[in-house]
Amino acid sequence: MFADRPGMLGWACSLRPRSPARRVRASHGLEYRPLAGEEGTAFKMSWIKVCKASDVAPNSLKKFWVAGGIPVVVANYGSGFAAMPPVCPHMEEPLEESGVISNCVLTCTKHLWAWNLKTLAQEGTETAKDIRTYQCKEENGDILAFVEEEIVYDYDDDDDMDDASFFAKS
Ligand code: FES
Secondary structure (H helix, E strand, O other): OOOOOOOOHHHHHOOOOOOHHHHHHHHOOOOOOOOOOOOOOOOOOOOEEEEEHHHOOOOEEEEEEEOOOEEEEEEEOOOOEEEEOOEOOOOOOEHHHHEEEEOOEEEEOOOOEEEEOOOOOEEOOOOOOOOOOEEEEEEOOEEEEEOOOOOOOOOOHHHHOOHHHHHHHO
16 A cells, blocks of 8 residues: 555554544654643654655756655755645646756646746746745755645635636736
8 A cells, every 4th residue: 555655554553543633743753742732741853864865856847755655755856855844836737747946946737837946036027935944954864844734835816726717817
């Protein structure tokens, strides 16, 4: 079932908390403690290893699954790394396939929205939404991300348009 997701087997075999809040907390491979109101204690967050730095070639993106099944795309923009949700904030295009990186700028080739991965500033004239990222750092050859909860974009109704409708509207 999780053959394509290294590290998932243990999770698949373990009991998982039922509520979304509990699932998010447990999904990061972090110590889980009951939520406030249950037994009144806090839980502990920490950085999660996503991959090795050498797993992602310069100027490329690669998708990984962190413990519990949250997809994270790691981008190597040459002078650093960024970790982000796997889809474009415009129309949910999978960035691993549509994203191109050049001069630290990630461009989604579907409709040319672009962002500078160093500054996270929007680039070009088409881009209308910020890209969101997880805090990310390289440590001892590993890429770590701080995933407090899964980042999910809100999409407008227009985001569901097919390409013909999108370009007809422009
Ligand atoms: S889906 Fe990425 S720019 Fe439109």
